[in-house]
Structures are given as structure tokens and as C-alpha cells.
Amino acid sequence: MIDLPAPKPDVLARRAEILAGLQALLPGDGVITEPARVKPYETDGLSAYRQPPLAVVLPRTTEEVAAILRFCHRNGVRVIPRGAGTSLSGGALPLADAVVLGMMRLNRILEVDYANRLAVVEAGVTNLGITNHIAGDGFFYAPDPSSQLACMIGGNVGMNSGGAHCLKYGVTANNLLGLKAVTIEGEIFEVGGRHLDAAGYDWLGLLTGSEGQLAVVTEVTVRILHAPEGQRAMLAAFKGTEIAGAAVDAIIASGIIPVALEFMDKPCIHACEAFAHAGYPLDAEAMLIIEVEGSQQEQDMLLGKLKEICSRFDPISLKVAQTPEESLAIWKGRKGAFGAVGRISPDYLCMDGTIPTGELPHVLRRIGEMSTEYGLQVANVFHAGDGNLHPLIMFDANDAASFRKAEAFGADILKLCVEVGGCLTGEHGVGVEKRDLMPVQFTPFELDQMRALKAAFDPDWLLNPAKVFPIEGNPALRPAA
Amino acid sequence: MIDLPAPKPDVLARRAEILAGLQALLPGDGVITEPARVKPYETDGLSAYRQPPLAVVLPRTTEEVAAILRFCHRNGVRVIPRGAGTSLSGGALPLADAVVLGMMRLNRILEVDYANRLAVVEAGVTNLGITNHIAGDGFFYAPDPSSQLACMIGGNVGMNSGGAHCLKYGVTANNLLGLKAVTIEGEIFEVGGRHLDAAGYDWLGLLTGSEGQLAVVTEVTVRILHAPEGQRAMLAAFKGTEIAGAAVDAIIASGIIPVALEFMDKPCIHACEAFAHAGYPLDAEAMLIIEVEGSQQEQDMLLGKLKEICSRFDPISLKVAQTPEESLAIWKGRKGAFGAVGRISPDYLCMDGTIPTGELPHVLRRIGEMSTEYGLQVANVFHAGDGNLHPLIMFDANDAASFRKAEAFGADILKLCVEVGGCLTGEHGVGVEKRDLMPVQFTPFELDQMRALKAAFDPDWLLNPAKVFPIEGNPALRPAA
CATH class of the missing domain: 3.30.70.3450 (Alpha-Beta Plaits)
Incomplete structure (x- = not known):
């Protein structure tokens, strides 16, 4: 199980006032507080964890996103950006004192430019929605996560999502040209554009995969490709x-x-x-x-x-x-x-790690041995070409000990990935799921330096704060008692 | 012409003491101060500018680099990292109060791993040196800047270098797996590794193309490819x-x-x-x-x-x-x-900008019109597939007015690139050459945010400080009187 940071008492105390402020910014049905309507936002694709937020807000424009963030920043309110909530690492898990910023109403395809082979879409457009829109003209958007029917391009950017076809076409980062995004202070900015190279620092790359911790992406310029014959x-x-x-x-x-x-x-x-x-x-x-x-x-x-x-x-x-x-x-x-594995074992953990492809035989043998040691079945299905493993560890959710064993087995697999020169994540991100394993991969200095990058955007740690880094030792986050 | 920041009077005053300190760290011939031996380090591929540094240091190991940086940080000494000095944007131009940190003695190929298709090399290995080392086994390193015989992989990382074959294989950023680098405080750290994906933020991407302003790269893990038939x-x-x-x-x-x-x-x-x-x-x-x-x-x-x-x-x-x-x-x-253009006009400025490929016809027409307006010949040769322009503007270096006209023409071309949705740089970086044009591309907030990323690594602006951003308005840098 994971620790979440202690809610801010002053935010909980001022809940009514904060909700009124949000409602003033989003008249109509843009603020959701009724428990029954909030329920779908309490968890995401990593359904092992669940937490009701302070409220859910559903803006329709970049300007509304900016107004909400400015308000939350001024009031010290934490914000959890959310696309379709398909994250498998708990990237969209709420906090009790946080506002969930749902992006699904920013769902317009703003422009398709075939001459320059790009499309400009809002963050709430689904991954497959882009390809569906241009397929008739012989084009497609390459990254294809399994959740592509539902998942949104803003979430794909946050998690640097991959898919089965990424061996040839790369992950989200390799298929992006530009972003419009908003900082926690409500500053709207643009990164990249309609060209391949960037002047100055590569903060398009930095924002991609930053799991909603640096800024909230509202528009995405993607590279589209001519469909093969x-x-x-x-x-x-x-x-x-x-x-x-x-x-x-x-x-x-x-x-x-x-x-x-x-x-x-x-x-x-x-x-x-x-x-x-x-x-x-x-x-x-x-x-x-x-x-x-x-x-x-x-x-x-x-x-x-x-x-x-x-x-x-x-x-x-x-x-x-x-x-x-x-x-x-x-x-x-x-x-x-x-789904097939789900028929054998209704409960399984889908792990996600990456290894140098040359280590495949060794790693598969070790996973098999661990499966025997833990007494838990594992099925391996993965993107072999780029070394991205997805072991499915089967367990029994009605047996708490079995779940704990599955978590430990999963952690051991990820540690093995790091040990052979690989990486804790493949395409699912760190989220809450792998947060506490980050010290396996990184030195204290390296983690501090990444936290300094976070603080350069969000010094008060208001944006999706409980993810990516261990809470422990972070002066901005106090673990809940 | 460009402004350089005012030298720090205390550093100039303590020159002898600082040199003695550096000599203690690099016994033997690791510190160069005689004007005749310093001369080659006074400029780089952008030979329009020239400035003798305080000294040149030539470490042999990552640990020596760390010791030098720690010493310079403690003494408030600016540091200019330098590979082969082939930068066409003045990326390695020294400052009067700065130590040039020459990386050419870190020139070992540490490992070649064909099973995982990667090589680990020190920063001072030349670009072509990597391919030469592995060509006999049927492999190559893809990015191929024109200077590949001389330029070093550390500089390629700093500038995110490209080349004629980048249309298919991408620029340096697309061919890197990991880095070892040192901060200005002397902390040695690693980013990325032997795998494709990264956990946490993409600071491999952030460091790539950061023009030596965030950290000094000492080792590079590159993707190597099987040579085509x-x-x-x-x-x-x-x-x-x-x-x-x-x-x-x-x-x-x-x-x-x-x-x-x-x-x-x-x-x-x-x-x-x-x-x-x-x-x-x-x-x-x-x-x-x-x-x-x-x-x-x-x-x-x-x-x-x-x-x-x-x-x-x-x-x-x-x-x-x-x-x-x-x-x-x-x-x-x-x-x-x-070389051929150099025979027609011994002096020319080689510009480097990127445009959406769909804008090629329009941009070429406008460059032709500007050529007439400025009364300066221009030859266009470029990587068309990725929209990376290299107009060569011919001028007469013995005529100061002609040089100023050429600079203005060049700036107009880059502004045009931005205007059509392109970018100030292609593969040569910003350096000093395009530093003052950055506000054409970015808003004040965007520049401030990039400066905040710089400060998250180097709060005192000691690492290659006069590059990438305009000096004016930067509280850490006072323009020279």
C-alpha cells in the first residue's frame, strides 16, 4: 500500500469557500461535488487505490484552465490533472484536499495540416480520435497504447505513452512537435511548434512524461504520418x-x-x-x-x-x-x-519495466524462478523489440497476503530491470505505483536534482504532488499520520 | 557584434591564486596559460568573435572534471566547456574571467556492446571516431555533422548536432541512451542508461542541447546501428x-x-x-x-x-x-x-534555421527578395527533408558595413523562420550568435522559465553563462561597460 501526503488542514477548512470560488470561474456544470458524480474520479486504471477529491472541475478552454490554476495557486490548493483516467500507475489518483482537473471537455481537433504533416488538438481528444479523424485521408497518429480508444492525448503526453507499434515509430515524445500548457501560476506558454528542432532547452521533452507535475497541457501539436499501403x-x-x-x-x-x-x-x-x-x-x-x-x-x-x-x-x-x-x-x-489473463485470474498486476534487449533471456529466466519462489503465476506478454516488459502477476484480491506478495514480486521484477541496466518504467510512468522504487534507480543527488526541476515550475508542490518521487524526505509533503 | 558580460573583478584580481589552485588539481601539463598555447582556444567555428580566457584546463577523467568544477564553484569562477571547438554559433567562445574546460583528453572508447547495440564513450571521442571503431563489425553511429572528423561527441550532445542523414536517423537526442555528467558543484550523476525509456523526468533530453549550461558531460552512451547493405x-x-x-x-x-x-x-x-x-x-x-x-x-x-x-x-x-x-x-x-562558396566569397555567414517543410517555397522566395534588398549574394544548400535551412550569406570581411549588413540579413532570415512557424536554430545551437534573437521566438515568461531551469542546476550562472539567453535583463550577468 502507498502513503499519501497529509491533507492541508486549512484547505479542508475552507472547502465551501474554495468551491464557491471555483464555481464562479466555471459557471454552469463545470464544478462537480456530489459524491455520486465524483465517484468515477476517485481512481484510475490502477484500481488498487481509491481516494475522493475535494472536487472535480471540468473546464472547456485553456483560459478556464489558467483561471482555475491561478485560483488554486493563490489558495494553496493541490491540483490533479486527469485525462481519461486510464493510467496504470495511479498517475491520476486524487488527494483528499485536491481538485481533480478533468480535461475531457477540451476535445476539439483544432487543425489538420497535411502539407506539414501535423495536427493541433486539444488535450482531451482521444488517441484514436486523432487517427479516426484523418484516416480517410490516408494518415494516422502512430503511438497506440492499448487504451487508445479511451485515453486522451494530454494524458499520453503526461505519461509519454507507447504501444505495440512504438518499435518503429517511437513513443509519444518522438511524435510531438509542440505543446500549449499552463503553469500552476496560470501562465499560458507554448513549447516547440511546427518544426523539428527547438531553440534553447528541450523543455518539450522535459514536459513530456512529467506526469502533470510541471504544467497542465491544454493543446498538443502532433506529427501525423502517411499510412503505409x-x-x-x-x-x-x-x-x-x-x-x-x-x-x-x-x-x-x-x-x-x-x-x-x-x-x-x-x-x-x-x-x-x-x-x-x-x-x-x-x-x-x-x-x-x-x-x-x-x-x-x-x-x-x-x-x-x-x-x-x-x-x-x-x-x-x-x-x-x-x-x-x-x-x-x-x-x-x-x-x-x-482480458484473457483476466479469465484465468480475475486479479493481476500488470508490471511495466524496460531492459536492454540483450538481457531478455536472462531476465525471463529470473522471472520464472521468482514465480516459483513467490508461488504466484506470471504470464509474460511484451513489446520485445524495445525491451519493454509487461509481466502479468496473478493474485487473489480477496486474500490480502496474496496482494502483498504480488506487490513484492512486482517490485523485485522492477529491481531486476534496474540491475541489468534497465529502467523502472516502460510506457506506464511512475505515478504512485513505482514512486517508492525511484531510489533503486537514482541516487539521492539525482532525485534532488529532479525535484529542483519540479520546483522550478511549481515551488509549492501543488501540481500532482504525491507522484513520481517518494513522499518521505520531501520537505514540501508531510506524510499522512 | 555581441556583448559579453563584464568580467568579475575579484576573479581577475585573484588570477594567480586561482591558477595555482587549478595546477594543484591537474599536475603536469593540465593547465595552459601561455598566450601562444591559449590562442587556439580563443575562438571556435564562429570565428567572427575571439576572446582570451583566464586559462585552459585539460582534465583526463570525470573525477578531474568534478574537482575542477568544485574548485571553480567555490571560487566563483566561470567555466566554458569545450570539445573540438567546431561550434558554428560561438558555443565555446571564452570569457576573459573564465576557465576553458577542454574535454579532448577524455578520449577513450570505454565499451562496445553489440548485443544491446550501444557504445559507451568519453566526451572527447570524435563523432567519426565512434563509427571508425565499429565499422569493421558492420555498425555505425548515425548523426553525421559536416565537422564529424573533428567534432567531439560531448559537443554533439551540448548542441544536439544533426547532419545530412538525420532525416532518417534523427539528431543526437534521438541516438543517445545515457550520459554521465558533472554539475558546477562537482556532483557526478548519470542520466538514462542502456534502455530506451526513462523513469521520472526526461532530463537526458533536457541536458541534450543545453549548450554546456546545465552540467558538463563526461561520458556518453550512444545507440549504434547495423550498417545497411x-x-x-x-x-x-x-x-x-x-x-x-x-x-x-x-x-x-x-x-x-x-x-x-x-x-x-x-x-x-x-x-x-x-x-x-x-x-x-x-x-x-x-x-x-x-x-x-x-x-x-x-x-x-x-x-x-x-x-x-x-x-x-x-x-x-x-x-x-x-x-x-x-x-x-x-x-x-x-x-x-x-568550401565551394568560400572560393566565390572568402567570407560568408552560414545561417541555421528550421521551417515547416510546407513553407519551403515561400521562404526561398522571400530569401531571394531579401538578397536583392540587402545587395548581398546568398547560396542555399540545406537538409530539405527536415526543413533545416543553411543559407550562406556572402559578404566582404574587409568592409565593416558589409559584415553588419550580412548580420542583419541573417537575423531577418531567422525572424522569417519564426514567422512561418519555424525555429531560430536547426542543428548549430543558439550560442552567442542567436542569443539576442531568442525573444523573437519566446515570450518573456518562456525565457524566464528556461532561465529557472538553468538556475535549478547552476544558480550562480557560472557554466557557459553568456550563451543561449540575452545578457540584458539577466540579474546574474552584468553587461560589460
Whole structure:
């Protein structure tokens, strides 16, 4: 379980006055206080934690966001920015004395500029909403988190979200051109723009992935890409996870960059097959889904090379999709993986860490050993090409000891990631979930220096304050008694 | 001309004591004070400015860098980090009261890890030195600034350097995995590592391109890539610069990403042809050099498509290299472009700005008009695919009025870049050259916020202080009388 900072007594005491002030700034239905309507905002995708906020505000414009932040700053009120609330690390978890700043009403697509291959959208536009808007003209927005139907581009920026296709196209940071954002003092500013390079410091990069702690993003200029002529997937099944890991290495070392390179281990294959009947090889210890794109000719050439590479690793089976339908069939099980694991074990923790790809075989072996030690099942499904692991640790939520064991197992996996030269996070961010593990990755000086960057934007630690850094030792945050 | 901050009188007064302190930290030949040996450090690639420093120090290790910085911090001494001194924006220009911290003795390649496709090198290793070290094993480091024979990776990080091949591979920031660096207080820290993602804030990105103002980089972990089987270029000549600009747009919009997409206008074509006899079409108003890479089959496929696209724009000539030798011939003139322009006009300013690629035709027309207005010739040669312009403004250095006109013309071009939604810099950084233009791009609040980031690392403004931001209005820097 996690500690939250002690609520500020003066803010709780002035609740009525603060709500009246907010209502004056957002006339109509922009301030939500009734418990039943506040309820959906009490938690996010990391549903293990839940906390009602002081209130929820739903502005419609950058100027309204600025007015709210200026008011909260003047009144010492903490603010939790929130998109669709799909964060898997508790990035949008409220605090009892905080205002949740819901961004979903800033949902306009402001401009699409095909000549410069960019779109300007408000923070509350959904990830898939961008692609849907431009797909008819042959364009798409590349990062594709699993939650793309719901998650909002502002949240994607805050968490630097990834997805299955990030191996080729990079994460959110690689697909952004500019931001409009508002500081806690209500200053509206712009970073980046319609060009690739930046003068001065790279604060576009700094803001991306800063988990709503530095400023509130209200508009995003994204790079859009010309959609490829088509894509096709292949499935390669192997006799061991380490062999499959070696095949991943060989593919990457060949210089081919597939659009996606997904890894599933035996427990995950079985769960997905039982759920989706995708025709997955049940005798395999591990399988890869590899997708390429381009013209028919390019697809043939790349799939031919990939088939040749995979055959060096004594595969159980190799299946190259000949049609888009066969591709969809290959993907069908993978896309439903989390749901499939949910059928075996209603409760699981989805971890998210990154390792140097060369460490895949070693790390998979260690995770297997830990699974035995903890007596908890684990299914591995992940973006292998960029070393982004997503072990799913199954536990029983009705058994508190089982949950604690799962948390400890998860922490051990993340520590292992750091130990082999990797990183605590992949694409889900730190949030509250991994906050207390940050000292595993960083020295006290490094954490202090990051806190100094936070303070350069928000000296009073009002913006999403209980996330990213351990509360303990932070003079701006007192742990709750 | 540019203003430098007033030297600190107490530092000048204590010069002997400070030099003795530095000598104690770097026994042997690590401290250089004789004017003849200091001379090469008085300027950099932007040779318009020259200033002898207090001293030059040449450490050999991260620990020596830390000791020097700690000493300078304690004594209030300004520090100018320097790699090979190839900066074209005056990024390594000394100050009279500053110590130049030359990094060229940190020149070891510490590790090459092919399984994880990375190399760990010290800051003073040259850009090309990395590729030379690994080329025999079929790998390379992608960013390729024109100065790659001399320039050092630490300076590349400071300036976020690019190069002709950045269209496909990105700039330095896109090819970094981690840094070891030292703060002005002598704290050694690490950012990033052997993995793609970062936990917490993206301060790897923030440090990259921070022009030596936040910390001194001593070790760099770079992504290395598997070399393609081969590459081939084509040359396409057109009847107008706007037509060539439209062809660039069409290529990018097609979804093909060539490795390089270079643009030369008529003055540049003529200068290069006279110099290199590359067989360039002298009747063309503009030409493109387009390079692709991959297997022979991929090259054929991509060049076929590119030829088809270019032929839609009524080209004067289209020449596709059939052999590596023919490719080299096509590149020969371009590679010597700066030297070729130097033969026509011994003095020229090389500008560096970025625009949305869709604005190419408009911006080229305006530069031509300004050339007439100022009565100064300009040759345009640039990385068209990513909108990074390099107009070369020719002037006569023996005529002070001509230099001032060239500076004003250059500033007008950069203002135009900002006006069309672009950026003051491309790959050369801000340095002293574009420092006073920063308010054209950023609001006072935005500049203040960037200064707050600087102060979060270096509150006394000791690290490379006279760069990036206007001196005027900065309470930490008093302009020289």
C-alpha cells in the first residue's frame, strides 16, 4: 500500500469557500461535488487505490484552465490533472484536499495540416480520435497504447505513452512537435511548434512524461504520418523462451525494424488461445508476432528475411499471413491478452519495466524462478523489440497476503530491470505505483536534482504532488499520520 | 557584434591564486596559460568573435572534471566547456574571467556492446571516431555533422548536432541512451542508461542541447546501428526552386523516408560545379540529392518510386546512380559546398534555421527578395527533408558595413523562420550568435522559465553563462561597460 501526503488542514477548512470560488470561474456544470458524480474520479486504471477529491472541475478552454490554476495557486490548493483516467500507475489518483482537473471537455481537433504533416488538438481528444479523424485521408497518429480508444492525448503526453507499434515509430515524445500548457501560476506558454528542432532547452521533452507535475497541457501539436499501403504479420513459435529471446536479438541485429515485435510466453499463449481461439501453437514455450508494413513488394521482402532469420532458431512453427484477414487472426489473441489473463485470474498486476534487449533471456529466466519462489503465476506478454516488459502477476484480491506478495514480486521484477541496466518504467510512468522504487534507480543527488526541476515550475508542490518521487524526505509533503 | 558580460573583478584580481589552485588539481601539463598555447582556444567555428580566457584546463577523467568544477564553484569562477571547438554559433567562445574546460583528453572508447547495440564513450571521442571503431563489425553511429572528423561527441550532445542523414536517423537526442555528467558543484550523476525509456523526468533530453549550461558531460552512451547493405543516391534537377520545394513535399508526403534529402539552389550548384566538377546541371534553378539505403532490391524499389515522384515535377534531369562510384560523384559537389562558396566569397555567414517543410517555397522566395534588398549574394544548400535551412550569406570581411549588413540579413532570415512557424536554430545551437534573437521566438515568461531551469542546476550562472539567453535583463550577468 502507498502513503499519501497529509491533507492541508486549512484547505479542508475552507472547502465551501474554495468551491464557491471555483464555481464562479466555471459557471454552469463545470464544478462537480456530489459524491455520486465524483465517484468515477476517485481512481484510475490502477484500481488498487481509491481516494475522493475535494472536487472535480471540468473546464472547456485553456483560459478556464489558467483561471482555475491561478485560483488554486493563490489558495494553496493541490491540483490533479486527469485525462481519461486510464493510467496504470495511479498517475491520476486524487488527494483528499485536491481538485481533480478533468480535461475531457477540451476535445476539439483544432487543425489538420497535411502539407506539414501535423495536427493541433486539444488535450482531451482521444488517441484514436486523432487517427479516426484523418484516416480517410490516408494518415494516422502512430503511438497506440492499448487504451487508445479511451485515453486522451494530454494524458499520453503526461505519461509519454507507447504501444505495440512504438518499435518503429517511437513513443509519444518522438511524435510531438509542440505543446500549449499552463503553469500552476496560470501562465499560458507554448513549447516547440511546427518544426523539428527547438531553440534553447528541450523543455518539450522535459514536459513530456512529467506526469502533470510541471504544467497542465491544454493543446498538443502532433506529427501525423502517411499510412503505409498495408501491413502483414507473421507468427513464429519456439521451443524455449531463451531461444525466442535470441531470435528477437537476431532480428534487431539484422537491421530490420518491424512495426511491431511482440513476445508471449507459454502461460500467455494458453490464456489467449483459450480466450480467442486464434490458432496459437500450444506446444510452444514462446512465440513472437512480427508485423511489417509497406507495399506488397516490401512486405514480401521483409517477411522473407524475417522467416529466414527465425528459421535459424529451430522454430516449432512459422506462419506468414498471406492476407489482411490472416494478419488479424494472428493479432486476435495478442490484442485480447489482458482480458484473457483476466479469465484465468480475475486479479493481476500488470508490471511495466524496460531492459536492454540483450538481457531478455536472462531476465525471463529470473522471472520464472521468482514465480516459483513467490508461488504466484506470471504470464509474460511484451513489446520485445524495445525491451519493454509487461509481466502479468496473478493474485487473489480477496486474500490480502496474496496482494502483498504480488506487490513484492512486482517490485523485485522492477529491481531486476534496474540491475541489468534497465529502467523502472516502460510506457506506464511512475505515478504512485513505482514512486517508492525511484531510489533503486537514482541516487539521492539525482532525485534532488529532479525535484529542483519540479520546483522550478511549481515551488509549492501543488501540481500532482504525491507522484513520481517518494513522499518521505520531501520537505514540501508531510506524510499522512 | 555581441556583448559579453563584464568580467568579475575579484576573479581577475585573484588570477594567480586561482591558477595555482587549478595546477594543484591537474599536475603536469593540465593547465595552459601561455598566450601562444591559449590562442587556439580563443575562438571556435564562429570565428567572427575571439576572446582570451583566464586559462585552459585539460582534465583526463570525470573525477578531474568534478574537482575542477568544485574548485571553480567555490571560487566563483566561470567555466566554458569545450570539445573540438567546431561550434558554428560561438558555443565555446571564452570569457576573459573564465576557465576553458577542454574535454579532448577524455578520449577513450570505454565499451562496445553489440548485443544491446550501444557504445559507451568519453566526451572527447570524435563523432567519426565512434563509427571508425565499429565499422569493421558492420555498425555505425548515425548523426553525421559536416565537422564529424573533428567534432567531439560531448559537443554533439551540448548542441544536439544533426547532419545530412538525420532525416532518417534523427539528431543526437534521438541516438543517445545515457550520459554521465558533472554539475558546477562537482556532483557526478548519470542520466538514462542502456534502455530506451526513462523513469521520472526526461532530463537526458533536457541536458541534450543545453549548450554546456546545465552540467558538463563526461561520458556518453550512444545507440549504434547495423550498417545497411549499401546506399545509392539520385540527382533531380528542376526549373524553379518552388518546383523543387514541391517535389520535396511530395516525396515526404509519399511516406518514403530517404536517408538524405539535400537541396541546392542555382548559386550553390554553380559554386559547387566550378569547385568539384561533379557534373551538376548548370541550367537548373534547383536540384535535389536524394539518398536511399538497404539491400540492392530495396534501393531499386525506393529509387524507382522516387524517380516516379520527381518526374511529376517536369524535371530538367534525373540521374540515378547505378554504382557506389556514381553515388560518390553525385555527393562530391554537395560535400564541398561550404568550401565551394568560400572560393566565390572568402567570407560568408552560414545561417541555421528550421521551417515547416510546407513553407519551403515561400521562404526561398522571400530569401531571394531579401538578397536583392540587402545587395548581398546568398547560396542555399540545406537538409530539405527536415526543413533545416543553411543559407550562406556572402559578404566582404574587409568592409565593416558589409559584415553588419550580412548580420542583419541573417537575423531577418531567422525572424522569417519564426514567422512561418519555424525555429531560430536547426542543428548549430543558439550560442552567442542567436542569443539576442531568442525573444523573437519566446515570450518573456518562456525565457524566464528556461532561465529557472538553468538556475535549478547552476544558480550562480557560472557554466557557459553568456550563451543561449540575452545578457540584458539577466540579474546574474552584468553587461560589460
